[in-house]
Amino acid sequence: MTNQLRTAALLAALSGLLIAISYWVIGGSSGLIIGIGLAAVTNLFSWYQSDKIALAVYRAQPVSEREAPGLYRMVEKLSRRANIPTPRVYIVPSQTANAFATGRDPENAAVAVTEGILNILPEDELEGVIAHELTHIINRDTLTQAVAATVAGAISFLAQMVSYSLWFGGGSRNDNRGGNPLGVLLTVMLAPLAATIIQLAISRTREFSADAGSAKLTGNPRALARALQRLEATAKQIPLNTNPAFEPLLIINSISGQFLGNLFSSHPATEARVTALLKLEQKLTTKAY
Template identity: 55%
Template sequence: MLVNQLKTTALLGLLSGILVLAGYYLTGNEQGLFMGLAFAAISSFGSWYYSDKAVLMAYRAQPLARQEAPELYDLVASLANKAGLPMPTLFVVPTQTPNAFATGRDPEHAAVAVTQGILQLLSPEELSGVIAHELTHIKNRDTLTQAVAATLAGAITFVGRILSFGALYGPVTRDDRRDGNPLGILFLIILAPISATLIQLAISRTREFAADRGSAEITENPIALARALEKLELVGRQVPMNGNPAFSPLLIINPLSAEGLQSLFQTHPPTQERIRRLRELAQAKSAMNVSIS
């Protein structure tokens, strides 16, 4: 767990560093450094405070009161209690695509959203595994980490496009150097956005494995989540989920899979690898129970 946290912190720092470096390469002076640093700070604060509202709005999530779904509400409350978390706000997403996500800047301001499709597809045990996965994201503050990563990656791409346009077609510094830094322009146009995307996705994939393990610990039933992932991938491919692609790392599973080089740009680790690890956890748990008895 500590290794994953250190890795995530390092990757977030690298994202911020790319944004600062992008400003310096463009202007060629310290002003660009301060500009990139300011942009990184503003982006991080905005994602920290407004990420939950943005994600819920992007997927048209509607608040779900206890009287509307008492069994689901009690299930989430029970799992949150086992995880040592306050009860999150529940939302339902009006789509038949089976999926779920968690959001919020901290456990006290967290929300869990499930789609109509996932409620119809999964058994209570499988749904428990999914909910516990999302609660682990909240407990580990992955919801904030992923939101900041997505915002920083988006900011790098945005700044790269806007500032590289200025570097190509107009002066970018106070002394009217129209040509700017050729290497900086190349970095802004191509390398910085690609690097930012890869770092963002690396953060997401790291956190997914940790959340799967956390689900297994909360429910003590890793096979339930493994079965849920199998169903989600199979049905999710047939019914794509609409929404802002920037928020796709928050979903429990990406319904679109890719092979070869395209797998580098997947928001989640391969589902079969996640299932394999969960089955290994189940075997280890079974072996431990046998040795104790």
């Protein structure tokens, strides 16, 4: 519940930032109304289109049970265990080892894995990864992350448009039209940074919950811990280069960026995730006796 409340607060902060930017840049009640409208439109757009966009960004291709029988049966088995509909299954044509889930709810969800992850993970570790992604679907994290990415993108786009107006037409701005010069400057400089920090914080909050859900679903926390370590090592060798806005969807950072620190990471440190999983393994073992 604590993670859910924190996620809701961060999403509210992100939407509030978009509204505030419109108010400061445009000025007065018009700016406020436009900001609320932008927040509503971006959230609605995320609700219906997020899965299609994410799958297109990663060039994911749908596969049937006949085309990928082992993978499909694994997703189907874990979905039954989780008591959710079997999501659509996709494979990403990349030798990078990674995976993600997308969709607004369990009835409209998809799980995608790269060719690379199928090549390097043994069955129990792959099962842990799939269970992690299914937990994201169960917890509606796929929608939460998509909304966060879309709103953050809208904020960055708005700031970019303001920057262009300052360079090419800023001198013609009439004070009677509203808007605050300080607000405009802060928008261009700080808004995209703040939006990114909030978006990444939302992603980090959800990863620990998905790891725990995977451990409970498979009963094998150590398998996911091994998978995360293996995936991190591979990601440093073969990064998955794509739109950074969709980085939070992946199970592990696709780009090595530890020097940026936790504030600018889309995922918690792998060491922290592994430690949490091993602690959970101890609890599950204790309950078994």
